[in-house]
Amino acid sequence: MNIESRREQFHTPTLTERILGKLHIDIPLFIILLLISLLSFVILYSAGSQEVGLLVRQAFRVGLAYLLMTVLAHISPYQFKRYSALLFGIGIALLVAVLIMGHIGKGAQRWLDLGVFRFQPSEMIKITTPMMIAWYLADHALPIKPQQLLISGVLILIPTLLIAKQPDLGTAILVASSGMAVLFFAGLSWRFILAIIASLSALAPVVWHYFLHDYQRARIITLLDPEADPLGKGYHIIQSKIAIGSGGIYGKGWLGSKQSELEFLPESSTDFIFAVFAEEFGLFGCLGLIALYLLVIGRCLYIASQAQDTYSRLLAGSLAFTFFVYVFVNIGMVIGVLPVVGVPLPMVSYGGTSVVTLLAGFGILMSIHTHKKLITH
Amino acid sequence: MLRNLTYKDNPEESHQFLGRIISALIIILLLTAGLIVRLVYLQVAGHQHYATLAKENSIKIEPTVPSRGVIYDNRGKILAENIQTHTLELIPEQISDLDDTLLKLKTLLDIPDEKIEQFQKLRKRQKHFMSIPLLTNMTDEEMAKFAVVRPFYHGTDVQIRQSRNYPYGELAAHVVGYVGRINEEDMKELPLAEYRGSTFIGKLGIESAYESVLHGTTGYSEIEVNVQGRPLKTLKEVDPIAGANLYLSLDMELQKTAYDALEKYNGAVVAIEIETGGVLTFVSRPGFDPNPFVVGISNSAYQALNASPDQPLFNRALRGLYPPGSTIKPFMALAGLEYDAVGVRQQLFCPGYYQLPNDSHHYRDWRKGGHGSVNVSEGITQSCDVYFYRLASILGIDRIHSFLQQFGFGEKTGIDLMGEKSGLLPSRGWKMAKKGQAWFPGETVITGIGQGFHQVTPLQLAKATATLANNGKVVTPYLVDKLVAESARSPSASIPKSTIALKSANIKTIIAAMVNVVHSNRGTARSIGLDINYQIAGKTGTAQVINIKQNASYNEHQIDFKQRDHALFISFAPADNPKIAVAVIAENGGHGGSVAAPIAAKVIKQYLRDKQTAQP
Numbered sequence A: 001m002n003i004e005s006r007r008e009q010f011h012t013p014t015l016t017e018r019i020l021g022k023l024h025i026d027i028p029l030f031i032i033l034l035l036i037s038l039l040s041f042v043i044l045y046s047a048g049s050q051e052v053g054l055l056v057r058q059a060f061r062v063g064l065a066y067l068l069m070t071v072l073a074h075i076s077p078y079q080f081k082r083y084s085a086l087l088f089g090i091g092i093a094l095l096v097a098v099l100i101m102g103h104i105g106k107g108a109q110r111w112l113d114l115g116v117f118r119f120q121p122s123e124m125i126k127i128t129t130p131m132m133i134a135w136y137l138a139d140h141a142l143p144i145k146p147q148q149l150l151i152s153g154v155l156i157l158i159p160t161l162l163i164a165k166q167p168d169l170g171t172a173i174l175v176a177s178s179g180m181a182v183l184f185f186a187g188l189s190w191r192f193i194l195a196i197i198a199s200l201s202a203l204a205p206v207v208w209h210y211f212l213h214d215y216q217r218a219r220i221i222t223l224l225d226p227e228a229d230p231l232g233k234g235y236h237i238i239q240s241k242i243a244i245g246s247g248g249i250y251g252k253g254w255l256g257s258k259q260s261e262l263e264f265l266p267e268s269s270t271d272f273i274f275a276v277f278a279e280e281f282g283l284f285g286c287l288g289l290i291a292l293y294l295l296v297i298g299r300c301l302y303i304a305s306q307a308q309d310t311y312s313r314l315l316a317g318s319l320a321f322t323f324f325v326y327v328f329v330n331i332g333m334v335i336g337v338l339p340v341v342g343v344p345l346p347m348v349s350y351g352g353t354s355v356v357t358l359l360a361g362f363g364i365l366m367s368i369h370t371h372k373k374l375i376t377h
Numbered sequence B: 001m002l003r004n005l006t007y008k009d010n011p012e013e014s015h016q017f018l019g020r021i022i023s024a025l026i027i028i029l030l031l032t033a034g035l036i037v038r039l040v041y042l043q044v045a046g047h048q049h050y051a052t053l054a055k056e057n058s059i060k061i062e063p064t065v066p067s068r069g070v071i072y073d074n075r076g077k078i079l080a081e082n083i084q085t086h087t088l089e090l091i092p093e094q095i096s097d098l099d100d101t102l103l104k105l106k107t108l109l110d111i112p113d114e115k116i117e118q119f120q121k122l123r124k125r126q127k128h129f130m131s132i133p134l135l136t137n138m139t140d141e142e143m144a145k146f147a148v149v150r151p152f153y154h155g156t157d158v159q160i161r162q163s164r165n166y167p168y169g170e171l172a173a174h175v176v177g178y179v180g181r182i183n184e185e186d187m188k189e190l191p192l193a194e195y196r197g198s199t200f201i202g203k204l205g206i207e208s209a210y211e212s213v214l215h216g217t218t219g220y221s222e223i224e225v226n227v228q229g230r231p232l233k234t235l236k237e238v239d240p241i242a243g244a245n246l247y248l249s250l251d252m253e254l255q256k257t258a259y260d261a262l263e264k265y266n267g268a269v270v271a272i273e274i275e276t277g278g279v280l281t282f283v284s285r286p287g288f289d290p291n292p293f294v295v296g297i298s299n300s301a302y303q304a305l306n307a308s309p310d311q312p313l314f315n316r317a318l319r320g321l322y323p324p325g326s327t328i329k330p331f332m333a334l335a336g337l338e339y340d341a342v343g344v345r346q347q348l349f350c351p352g353y354y355q356l357p358n359d360s361h362h363y364r365d366w367r368k369g370g371h372g373s374v375n376v377s378e379g380i381t382q383s384c385d386v387y388f389y390r391l392a393s394i395l396g397i398d399r400i401h402s403f404l405q406q407f408g409f410g411e412k413t414g415i416d417l418m419g420e421k422s423g424l425l426p427s428r429g430w431k432m433a434k435k436g437q438a439w440f441p442g443e444t445v446i447t448g449i450g451q452g453f454h455q456v457t458p459l460q461l462a463k464a465t466a467t468l469a470n471n472g473k474v475v476t477p478y479l480v481d482k483l484v485a486e487s488a489r490s491p492s493a494s495i496p497k498s499t500i501a502l503k504s505a506n507i508k509t510i511i512a513a514m515v516n517v518v519h520s521n522r523g524t525a526r527s528i529g530l531d532i533n534y535q536i537a538g539k540t541g542t543a544q545v546i547n548i549k550q551n552a553s554y555n556e557h558q559i560d561f562k563q564r565d566h567a568l569f570i571s572f573a574p575a576d577n578p579k580i581a582v583a584v585i586a587e588n589g590g591h592g593g594s595v596a597a598p599i600a601a602k603v604i605k606q607y608l609r610d611k612q613t614a615q616p
Helices: A003-009 A015-023 A027-047 A052-074 A077-104 A121-138 A146-164 A169-185 A190-210 A214-224 A233-247 A273-306 A310-334 A353-370 B002-007 B011-045 B047-054 B098-109 B113-125 B140-152 B184-189 B205-209 B211-215 B252-261 B291-295 B299-307 B325-338 B376-381 B385-395 B397-405 B428-435 B441-447 B458-469 B504-519 B592-614
Strands: B058-064 B078-090 B132-135 B156-165 B179-181 B200-202 B219-225 B231-238 B245-248 B267-273 B279-285 B348-350 B372-374 B480-484 B537-543 B566-573 B580-586
Touching: A027 A052, A027 A273, A027 A353, A052 A353, A077 A121, A077 A146, A077 A310, A077 A353, A121 A146, A121 A169, A121 A310, A121 A353, A146 A169, A169 A310, A169 B011, A233 A273, A233 B011, A233 B047, A273 A310, A273 A353, A273 B011, A310 A353, A310 B011, B011 B047, B058 B231, B078 B098, B078 B140, B098 B113, B098 B132, B098 B140, B113 B132, B140 B156, B156 B291, B179 B291, B200 B205, B200 B211, B205 B211, B252 B267, B252 B279, B252 B592, B267 B458, B267 B592, B279 B592, B325 B376, B325 B385, B325 B397, B325 B458, B325 B504, B325 B537, B325 B566, B325 B592, B348 B385, B376 B385, B376 B504, B385 B397, B385 B441, B397 B428, B397 B441, B458 B504, B458 B566, B458 B580, B504 B537, B537 B592, B566 B592, B580 B592
Parallel strands: none
Antiparallel strands: B058 B219, B078 B132, B078 B156, B179 B200, B219 B231, B245 B480, B267 B279, B267 B580, B348 B372, B537 B566, B566 B580
16 A cells, blocks of 8 residues: 555545534435425425414424434444443333323323423333444344343333333334344344244234234224224225325325315324325325435435444444334325324424434434544545 | 454454345335335326315215213103203304404304303314304393394304203202313323214213213214315215113202202212112202303303312212211221120210320210210210220221221222222221321220221211111112113123121111110200101211310411311111111211201101102
């Protein structure tokens, strides 16, 4: 290797590069996320009956979420790793607290009232679970061994069951898949993965009979035969399909959603916002939105591939994959191929909690990408 | 081992990781392709189909609300019914100047600002072409006034709507409860599909406890609507199934007698038919008029009810907690006999006070000079406190607790209403758990006369009395006797019947003593038993409201009345073949014998008179 090329490797950074370095922001990811947020406001205006107040409230939350993202991007991945187990422990404790309070109060309880704002521990656990598993596996040699797999499995199962008990099946699925994604990236053998899939499908009848709530069972039945209960559970899916299908290739244009305006479509600004989007912007719009999501996921996977230690790799990979699960579960449910489990469309649906968690995740990804100590090969 | 060491943080690992990244990417792309295929299926292949559904002829599913079940008393008198009310409604879309119209209507019909505000709130949530209520429950006069000007008000009309009416008002409010508009809290727990279109939901009392059967099953019709959502024609109709009618065990005439008999006192009267457990009267005075709650009570009216020192919204019979006072004595005496702690003829001496060994404190009798030597019967008849101080000390708190528990003290009676209080039957375990303290002997002493920690609800007291009268066969009170539905269903019968093991000689002794309370010339309630040809068994009681320390100073004007003792009376009749058990609590009534006993007597006498005339 000659001196010239060495110098290239150690080249002094330009001013822009230095500023960006200070900000710890990953510009490509940031731009795509902003685009999706922008699109979110466009569609929320239409889905939310053109109410400006709703947009202002959402803008405030999204702004806070971006702020949190920037703050997290400044923290070094080493710190995340260091506090992984502690944060996970706190998250589990809060989940238990919420469950107990739910028992004391009545019915479902997901919130912890902190006076100033309400906090949903299951959101925090979405990030701390992959952190925990990544932390646990990072200190062992890869690929993953049976004993570690067992312990990781238990670590994933605890928060998943606690959340499923709330009951919040959607979040439970997301938490479980975020943990399992870590295992996947840790090199869990394909044979094992197939075995897990096989045993899960064998377990399905058991879960059906003993773990699902009546309303959850009803939603799955409804998915298979929506017409059976047009007044109640089937209504969501029937109306959602009508909205999407009537949008056609080009859509009815912005503010052109008749289905949500006439209140045929329930939850049109939250979980079912994709139906409004599909109705107004058609197949092309949907493809565009999906493309944006794929860009986000692609960039995140790239960041994971460039990460320099095991913990960062596993965590980044998991965050990227979980984001996809988010997209897939929501769109899948809105277009009627997955049961209605109450997962919002990431970065687009109205509501603050999910966007805060998502952007916090991206903040961690940016931190991983912008805090490299070693020289790239 | 060597492999592990070389494997960590090295190119091999990152190479393997890269493999996984690529696998993940492939999985993601495949699944996304699946989504896109489905989208193409819906938006390209299915577009025509869905567009027809969505465009010109949309099908809207309109729920048809079932009529709510009617609630009757045991004679078939209506306690809660569905009525049609006239409601002034506006269709904003058809009104050119809404503010002006509202202003004119306001002056014409004298509509309060609150209703206008409510209208504006509703209007924001509804479509422009929908009819929105402004004035509910219109009077004839209001309708006449409006009829004159109606031609000038386009888009404003009087509509007939379903509502709920409670003819007995405050008399039965604490039993029947009321329905109110479904609010966000209710929505969280409701089966939403069933309640689409429903306006009301039971909020209190029977209306709430039996909500699921009263509501009925919602039907629906599929209606073709045009692009603005206007109905065109009905395609299919599924009829609703009306809610079940409920027949209560309650006797409204008896209820009214009991309510009126309380007169100026706040309190409760609970009467139970011993044979069945059916509740005949369930009075909590003062009551309140449930009707305003149906349409939405105004804030000021609600505040007034809430702030009233008489607490009309408080269900005393179900939730009021009172020390049982001397009404506990028959149960305590029975415990003494059952455990052989005292003999039937055994006399205990009453010098007017009782002292625990090594304790200077005087537990005083209500009669200063004392009752002299009294046996168990005389102890009950004259309500001798010292007898029961001694008896309680002999029994000890553990035996008292386990004996009284069998009569349902300290537990919910299981009546078919929600929100019942379980009262408090103290024990060592309870005190350690709640207060972290050991049980003191002095606390056993005052438990003997129904003071101290022991708290009962009037309903509990009535149940215990009925169980005593029933020779220990536990009576479980209930309100709904019969359920008449389109799909016939009988009430949840088979209430498990348990019996307390008691010696019949002991019960006879206690009942005889309770008869003497009413019919002997030394009894504490002798005034009520003069004009009847059967015998009433009873026991008076007074419950101290607050312990006033000797040196304590207080504002005498304000609390004078409120400081007076509560008057209690438990009773059943006829003593030789008990049919009805009654418990009365008159708050701040002073003495059980003079205030509470006559109230119970009125209820008993009327009930047995009616029963006689019914079976000539």
